[in-house]
Amino acid sequence: MLLAILLPFLSFIVRGKIITGIICFILQITILGWIPAAIWAALSLQNSRAEKRNEKLIRAVRENRN
Structure with missing residues (x-):
């Protein structure tokens, strides 16, 4: 959770969402965009x-039904 707040783009990249991470990084570059990105x-x-x-x-x- 700390990673998601401090480095939001890296949080996405670590979870395998590369394109989302790049979009988040672009948003995060601006100071005002950091809060929405986090x-x-x-x-x-x-x-x-x-x-x-x-x-x-x-x-x-499902396992309990069988």
Whole structure:
């Protein structure tokens, strides 16, 4: 999470979203764009973690049905 706030573009690149990271870097270059870029990266990270949790829960429910 700290990486997403301090270096938002790098947060995307580390997660394999290269084009999004480049777009975020362009936004981050401006001082005013840094805050929206940090918010965007932090929200994206939270959404990614939530999706992984949901997928894990869905798999567990499907396994219990069988």
